[in-house]
Amino acid sequence: MMKNSATMKRFVKRFRGMHRGVLLLTLLLSAFGLVMQYSAAGGDFSVFARPQAIRLGLGLVLMLVLAVLPPAALFRSAYVIYGLCVGLLVLVELVGFMGLGAQRWVGVGAFSLQPSELMKIGIILALARYFQHFKPDHTNHFIALIIPAILTLIPVALILAQPNLGTATIVSVIAFCICFMAGIRGWFFAGALGAVVAAVPVAYHFLHDYQKQRVKTFLNPDTDPLGAGYNIIQSKIAIGSGGFTGKGLLHGSQGQLDFLPEKQTDFIFTMMGEELGFMGAVALMVMYVLLIGFAMRLAARARSTFGRLLAAGVASLLFIHIFINMAMVMGMIPVVGVPLPFLSYGGSFLLTTLMACGIVQHVYISREQTAPTRGIS
Amino acid sequence: MLTRRAVIFGGVQAAAGFALLSRLYYLQFVHGEEFKLQAEGNRAKMQLIIPPRGIISDRYGTALAMNHVNYRLVIEPDVKAKARETLKRLIVLMGLSEKEVKTLSDAINRRKVGIPILVREHLSWDEVARIQYNLPELSVATIDEGQWRHYPFADHSSHLLGYVGKVSPTEVKAKTDQPLMKVPDMKIGKNGIELLYEEKLQGKAGAKQMEVNAAGSPIRELDRKPPTAGDPLPLTIDNRLQEYCVERLGEESGAVVVMNVHTGEVLALVSVPAFDPNEFSKGIRNNYYESLKANKKVPLMNKAISGQYPPGSTFKMVTGLAGLKSGKFNANTRIYCNGGFYLGNHPFGCWKREGHGSMNMQQAIEQSCDVYFYTVARDIGIEALAAMSREFGLGEKSGLGLSGERAGIVPSPAWKLKAGRGGWNPGETINSAIGQGDTLTTPLQLAVMTARMVNGGKKVLPRLLLHEDDKLMGEVDIAPEFLALMRNGMHDVVNGTHGTARGSKIEQEDYMFGGKTGTSQVRKLLIPGQDQSKIPWEFRHHAWFVGYAPVGDPNICCSVIVEHGGGGASAAAPVARDVLLKAQELRANPPLNFSEKMGA
Numbered sequence: 001m002m003k004n005s006a007t008m009k010r011f012v013k014r015f016r017g018m019h020r021g022v023l024l025l026t027l028l029l030s031a032f033g034l035v036m037q038y039s040a041a042g043g044d045f046s047v048f049a050r051p052q053a054i055r056l057g058l059g060l061v062l063m064l065v066l067a068v069l070p071p072a073a074l075f076r077s078a079y080v081i082y083g084l085c086v087g088l089l090v091l092v093e094l095v096g097f098m099g100l101g102a103q104r105w106v107g108v109g110a111f112s113l114q115p116s117e118l119m120k121i122g123i124i125l126a127l128a129r130y131f132q133h134f135k136p137d138h139t140n141h142f143i144a145l146i147i148p149a150i151l152t153l154i155p156v157a158l159i160l161a162q163p164n165l166g167t168a169t170i171v172s173v174i175a176f177c178i179c180f181m182a183g184i185r186g187w188f189f190a191g192a193l194g195a196v197v198a199a200v201p202v203a204y205h206f207l208h209d210y211q212k213q214r215v216k217t218f219l220n221p222d223t224d225p226l227g228a229g230y231n232i233i234q235s236k237i238a239i240g241s242g243g244f245t246g247k248g249l250l251h252g253s254q255g256q257l258d259f260l261p262e263k264q265t266d267f268i269f270t271m272m273g274e275e276l277g278f279m280g281a282v283a284l285m286v287m288y289v290l291l292i293g294f295a296m297r298l299a300a301r302a303r304s305t306f307g308r309l310l311a312a313g314v315a316s317l318l319f320i321h322i323f324i325n326m327a328m329v330m331g332m333i334p335v336v337g338v339p340l341p342f343l344s345y346g347g348s349f350l351l352t353t354l355m356a357c358g359i360v361q362h363v364y365i366s367r368e369q370t371a372p373t374r375g376i377s
Numbered sequence: 378m379l380t381r382r383a384v385i386f387g388g389v390q391a392a393a394g395f396a397l398l399s400r401l402y403y404l405q406f407v408h409g410e411e412f413k414l415q416a417e418g419n420r421a422k423m424q425l426i427i428p429p430r431g432i433i434s435d436r437y438g439t440a441l442a443m444n445h446v447n448y449r450l451v452i453e454p455d456v457k458a459k460a461r462e463t464l465k466r467l468i469v470l471m472g473l474s475e476k477e478v479k480t481l482s483d484a485i486n487r488r489k490v491g492i493p494i495l496v497r498e499h500l501s502w503d504e505v506a507r508i509q510y511n512l513p514e515l516s517v518a519t520i521d522e523g524q525w526r527h528y529p530f531a532d533h534s535s536h537l538l539g540y541v542g543k544v545s546p547t548e549v550k551a552k553t554d555q556p557l558m559k560v561p562d563m564k565i566g567k568n569g570i571e572l573l574y575e576e577k578l579q580g581k582a583g584a585k586q587m588e589v590n591a592a593g594s595p596i597r598e599l600d601r602k603p604p605t606a607g608d609p610l611p612l613t614i615d616n617r618l619q620e621y622c623v624e625r626l627g628e629e630s631g632a633v634v635v636m637n638v639h640t641g642e643v644l645a646l647v648s649v650p651a652f653d654p655n656e657f658s659k660g661i662r663n664n665y666y667e668s669l670k671a672n673k674k675v676p677l678m679n680k681a682i683s684g685q686y687p688p689g690s691t692f693k694m695v696t697g698l699a700g701l702k703s704g705k706f707n708a709n710t711r712i713y714c715n716g717g718f719y720l721g722n723h724p725f726g727c728w729k730r731e732g733h734g735s736m737n738m739q740q741a742i743e744q745s746c747d748v749y750f751y752t753v754a755r756d757i758g759i760e761a762l763a764a765m766s767r768e769f770g771l772g773e774k775s776g777l778g779l780s781g782e783r784a785g786i787v788p789s790p791a792w793k794l795k796a797g798r799g800g801w802n803p804g805e806t807i808n809s810a811i812g813q814g815d816t817l818t819t820p821l822q823l824a825v826m827t828a829r830m831v832n833g834g835k836k837v838l839p840r841l842l843l844h845e846d847d848k849l850m851g852e853v854d855i856a857p858e859f860l861a862l863m864r865n866g867m868h869d870v871v872n873g874t875h876g877t878a879r880g881s882k883i884e885q886e887d888y889m890f891g892g893k894t895g896t897s898q899v900r901k902l903l904i905p906g907q908d909q910s911k912i913p914w915e916f917r918h919h920a921w922f923v924g925y926a927p928v929g930d931p932n933i934c935c936s937v938i939v940e941h942g943g944g945g946a947s948a949a950a951p952v953a954r955d956v957l958l959k960a961q962e963l964r965a966n967p968p969l970n971f972s973e974k975m976g977a
Contacts, residue, residue, distance in 0.1 A: 238412075281401055296383060299386075315390075330397070
């Protein structure tokens with residue numbers, strides 16, 4: 001009883017130690033997401049916003065759990081979580097063999113979950129944990145370097161097999177960022193980069209037709225304005241026509257009249273840009289910058305390598321999603337199915353995003369700790 | 378090391394963020410206006426509004442062709458499942474047949490988003506009410522209002538008025554400058570007045586700007602410019618007379634044209650049997666069309682302008698005038714008819730086998746003596762006959778403009794050579810004298826001929842529009858006393874003691890009429906004097922009568938043909954008598970409400 005109450009006190013202490021500003025930012029962004037989902041359904045709360053709100057509730061609970069979790073507990077379960085994620089990916093693959101076509105979901109009770117989304121958290125945890133015991137003289141050691149490569153390639157290969165090029169790319173980039181922040185030598189990256197460049201033509205050969213078409217469309221969207229280039233053109237028209245102040249919530253003609261496909265998911269920024277204009281888009285970007293900036297500051301200042309790399313991983317996760325999504329809908333890169341944190345409709349990615357926020361809070365609370373392995377403080 | 382890398386990583390992120398911001402600025406500020414225009418273009422689509430078609434009326438304002446609202450039940454097939462569900466409910470509600478259900482299901486499967494599928498049209502009030510009541514359950518069904526052309530007098534004026542129909546693909550191509558032609562519901566004139574005055578009747582298209590979604594389905598109306606209705610088109614026709622003519626002809630196959638002899642205003646233009654143009658404007662049903670085509674009385678043909686028949690004895694005035702003009706004959710020239718005539722060795726019989734005896738020209742017209750006019754033609758030749766025919770408008774179109782109008786034939790050596798039929802045979806001149814042989818005329822042409830015969834020689838032309846300036850008319854090149862002689866002959870045909878149509882005389886002195894009978898052979902007589910009622914209908918003679926009234930100061934003329942009626946005196950003259958009597962009565966009694974209408 002005494003022990004339980006002491007544990008309870010520690011949890012409460014950690015809970016109180018959360019960064020209020022970042023918590024507020026998280027809630028603001030989540031609320032903003034619900035408003036956009038309300039608009040995406042043409043002013044109907046029940047279509048997208050309500051299911052999203054339920055997932056948001058679940059995600060916030062997960063976030064708090066991760067935030068207040070003792071560092072040792074998170075550290076110790078890192079590989080377990082990673083292993084669970086890989087296991088789920090394998091499971092999806094097996095179910096996919098039995099069903100037909102691309103299989104990305106597994107049923108969890110009433111929800112269906114995309115393990116590839118959770119994998120983004122899994123890879124951050126696993127790599128951060130690995131580099132915690134990484135000694136500086138290992139940075140040139142080939143065997144020591146091959147392990148993070150393997151940790152990355154297993155899930156990436158499984159996700160590619162789904163096939164889901166977008167998520168596989170993102171997991172790779174997150175892993176790359178963590179390795180970079182862990183201090184791995186330049187020549188190793190040069191080698192990896194060379195391998196990627198060499199793999200591009202081969203990979204292109206293995207791309208699905210629709211993916212090849214997306215690349216071609218990006219290179220010249222006007223050749224077939226009603227076909228593959230339609231999304232990009234309509235998206236640019238929508239954002240551009242928003243102007244400085246936007247057309248007002250629920251009044252974006254492009255979005256409300258269905259000229260934007262996937263407006264509640266990948267093209268949510270387009271709808272927002274049309275309805276809330278430059279002001280809305282910049283406000284959103286400022287919130288993102290604050291959140292990523294906070295994670296980056298932790299990545300530089302946390303006392304343990306585990307903490308620093310966790311923060312760096314989360315920063316890279318948020319950054320890469322935001323960049324790819326916005327660049328895509330604004331016609332700067334080919335159409336890739338990458339959601340926008342907090343705004344896009346979809347449960348798994350919302351959970352991932354909020355878990356990432358939980359991890360940032362966790363690192364913030366335990367920022368003064370040098371070794372996460374040593375017991376519970 | 379770590380910090381340095383964090384700075385690099387942060388730097389990359391800052392650069393990327395700046396790139397995004399720049400792009401946003403580029404899209405929303407540099408090209409903002411451009412994209413605003415494009416978004417507006419996406420959102421709004423112009424839809425043309427079909428203008429209401431001009432109303433066609435008779436000379437007293439009675440509507441002959443008007444527009445009714447066509448209530449149509451349509452389903453918007455954007456969502457297939459909903460369309461199917463709605464169709465299922467409609468089966469019970471509307472009692473759709475199995476065949477209809479199949480057609481509609483196919484249409485739903487092959488649907489194009491944004492294009493509604495028509496379930497039923499021309500809904501009754503009862504049906505509209507039933508659908509409106511159940512509308513909440515019929516998610517994607519709507520009632521839409523179109524127009525359809527209604528002809529209240531159905532088949533009484535169908536040839537004259539024509540009908541409207543969908544624009545055919547070739548017509549769309551021919552009229553690329555008229556965007557209205559591409560509107561799916563657009564109907565244009567296909568025949569008769571509807572075709573001839575299409576431009577006046579059509580009106581000017583309106584337009585509405587609709588907000589549409591990405592699928593092209595209209596969401597709401599943004600702006601509207603109403604259409605301009607087509608001009609009302611009052612005709613010279615007196616509908617009461619038109620109706621009377623139809624009834625008087627009854628079951629016969631034939632035509633009647635009634636005309637004002639001075640102005641050329643056509644008071645009635647009737648061809649029977651006819652068709653119901655309402656069926657055509659609703660979208661013609663195949664079996665109806667087939668039955669029309671199979672009818673041997675050719676209801677689809679406007680016999681008044683397209684029917685070409687030998688004029689028979691109605692042509693004798695022309696022959697007589699040509700003789701008078703030549704100077705070889707005068708009012709007192711007497712010729713003895715013994716019932717036959719020889720050109721060389723070739724005999725030509727008079728219709729009266731026993732012969733008419735000695736007669737002058739007026740008597741020859743009254744009794745329609747063939748031998749008299751054989752003699753005239755032999756002495757003046759075919760060219761003189763042909764020239765006189767043309768003076769009276771034969772062998773050419775009247776300029777009325779209705780589609781299908783034929784020019785007839787005025788035979789001459791030149792015409793025969795051109796037709797590839799070889800040299801002229803003198804015997805043909807003799808046949809031409811009594812309107813047989815190759816001569817062909819339409820009922821309209823004979824009405825024009827009669828008008829010029831009795832109006833003092835003005836070259837009147839027929840016309841159909843009420844408020845149209847009189848055309849400048851020339852005069853026929855004949856001395857007035859010759860025309861008077863012909864008029865006296867025609868007077869005697871009906872009112873003389875020996876007149877061929879004396880049985881049809883009108884007793885009321887103010888309404889007395891004159892005219893000329895005619896009988897044109899369909900097949901060469903096998904047995905002279907055979908009773909026409911004893912041979913098959915399609916081999917009987919056509920019966921003609923051309924007439925005018927009143928005899929004192931003619932203002933109305935008419936021509937009547939009764940196909941295979943037997944003889945002019947027996948079949949056509951009684952019709953002409955009744956029509957001319959009616960026309961005069963109606964002329965004296967405009968419709969009761971007419972003056973009120975004009976005052977209002």
